[in-house]
Amino acid sequence: MVYELIAFGLFAAITLVSGLGVVLMEDVWHSALLLGVSLFSVAVHFVLLEAEFLAAMQVLVYVGGVLILITFAVMLTRHREAEREGVQA
Amino acid sequence: MAVPVEYYLLLSAAVFCVGLFGILTRRNALMFLMSVELMLNAANINFVAFSQYWGNLTGQVFALFVLALAAAEVAIGIGIILVLYRNFGDVDVTLAREMRW
Amino acid sequence: MVAVGLFTVLAYVFWTAPFTGRDGFPRGFPGSESITENIGYLLFNLVDLATIDGEGFLVAFIVIAIVLDAALEGGVFLAKRESEGSLVTALRTEREPRADGGTVADAAGGTDTADAAPDATEETGTPEDAAVTGGSDAADPDATDGGGSDADGESGTDAAGTDAADGQGGDR
Incomplete structure (x- = not known):
C-alpha cells in the first residue's frame, strides 16, 4: 500500500515536472523529448491502475507513433529554419 | 487498497492545466500539438482511474478510443503544421490569420 | 495575465476535485479475470462473454476506424x-x-x-x-x-x- 503510494508520488512528480518542462522549455526538440518522458510515466500510472493493456497501447501509439511524428515535424521545420538563416548570413 | 482516486484526479487536473498553460502561452504550433497531447493524457488518466475505481471496463475501452483519436489528430496536425510552415516560413500560429493565402 | 487566469482554473479544479463521491464501493477488478480479454469482448459488442462489467463499443470502434481513415486521407491531402x-x-x-x-x-x-x-x-x-x-x-x-x-x-x-x-x- 505504502509502496504504491510512494510509486504514485514519484511518477506523478515525474509526469508533472516533465509536463511543465514540455511547456516551459524554449527548445522544441527538448520539449518533444520531455513529452516522451511524460507519456512514459503516464503509462506507468496505467500499470499502477491495473490497465496493463492500455499502458502497452500508450507506449506503442504515443511513443512509437505520435512522438515520432512530432520528431519529424521538429526536424523538418528546424532544418529549413537553419538553412534559411545560413542563406541570410 | 491502492492510491486514492482523488490523487489521480489531482494529478490529471494538474496535467490538464499544464497543457492548457502551454496552449495559452506558447506561439509555436508544435508546442500546441504537444500540449494537446498532455491534455488528452490527463483525460486518459481520469478514465483509467475511474475505470479501476468502479471495477468497470468502460473507462479503459474509452481511453483506448481517446488514444486512437489522439493519433489521428496528431497526423492531421502535423500535416497542417507542415503546410503552414511551407506557406509562411514559420510555425508561429499568430502568423496565419486567414484561411487562405 | 494569462497565467493568472490559468491558475484560477487550476485552483478551481483542485478545489472541486475532492468533492467527487467516494463512498464504500468496491474498488479494483476481480483478480482472476483477464482485463485484456474482456476489453476485446467489449470492443466487439460481445458483452455476454465478458466477465467484467462494461458495455459494448462496436459503434464507437467503427467510428474511430472511419476517423483514422479520414486522418490518413487528410494527411495525403495536406502533403499534396x-x-x-x-x-x-x-x-x-x-x-x-x-x-x-x-x-x-x-x-x-x-x-x-x-x-x-x-x-x-x-x-x-x-x-x-x-x-x-x-x-x-x-x-x-x-x-x-x-x-x-x-x-x-x-x-x-x-x-x-x-x-x-x-x-x-x-x-x-
Whole structure:
C-alpha cells in the first residue's frame, strides 16, 4: 500500500515536472523529448491502475507513433529554419 | 487498497492545466500539438482511474478510443503544421490569420 | 495575465476535485479475470462473454476506424502540394499545361530538367512517378515524365521517360 503510494508520488512528480518542462522549455526538440518522458510515466500510472493493456497501447501509439511524428515535424521545420538563416548570413 | 482516486484526479487536473498553460502561452504550433497531447493524457488518466475505481471496463475501452483519436489528430496536425510552415516560413500560429493565402 | 487566469482554473479544479463521491464501493477488478480479454469482448459488442462489467463499443470502434481513415486521407491531402506548376503528390507527379500554349513537356527537356533535379520539392519523386505517368501518356498528352527521371538527368521526351521507368522498375 505504502509502496504504491510512494510509486504514485514519484511518477506523478515525474509526469508533472516533465509536463511543465514540455511547456516551459524554449527548445522544441527538448520539449518533444520531455513529452516522451511524460507519456512514459503516464503509462506507468496505467500499470499502477491495473490497465496493463492500455499502458502497452500508450507506449506503442504515443511513443512509437505520435512522438515520432512530432520528431519529424521538429526536424523538418528546424532544418529549413537553419538553412534559411545560413542563406541570410 | 491502492492510491486514492482523488490523487489521480489531482494529478490529471494538474496535467490538464499544464497543457492548457502551454496552449495559452506558447506561439509555436508544435508546442500546441504537444500540449494537446498532455491534455488528452490527463483525460486518459481520469478514465483509467475511474475505470479501476468502479471495477468497470468502460473507462479503459474509452481511453483506448481517446488514444486512437489522439493519433489521428496528431497526423492531421502535423500535416497542417507542415503546410503552414511551407506557406509562411514559420510555425508561429499568430502568423496565419486567414484561411487562405 | 494569462497565467493568472490559468491558475484560477487550476485552483478551481483542485478545489472541486475532492468533492467527487467516494463512498464504500468496491474498488479494483476481480483478480482472476483477464482485463485484456474482456476489453476485446467489449470492443466487439460481445458483452455476454465478458466477465467484467462494461458495455459494448462496436459503434464507437467503427467510428474511430472511419476517423483514422479520414486522418490518413487528410494527411495525403495536406502533403499534396503544387510547386512551380507541377503537382507533387504521394504517388505521382503531374505537370500542368502552361498558359502560353506550349506544354511543359517542351520546357522539361530543356532548362527545367536541370533546374528540377536539385530542387528540394522534387524529393517525393519516386520510381512510381515515371511509371504512372509513362503509362498515362496516351490519356493525357500534356503529362510528361515525373521527378524520378528528372533526377537522372534524362531528356524530357516520353520515350526517355518510359526508359527511365523500365530501368528503375528493374532496380526495384
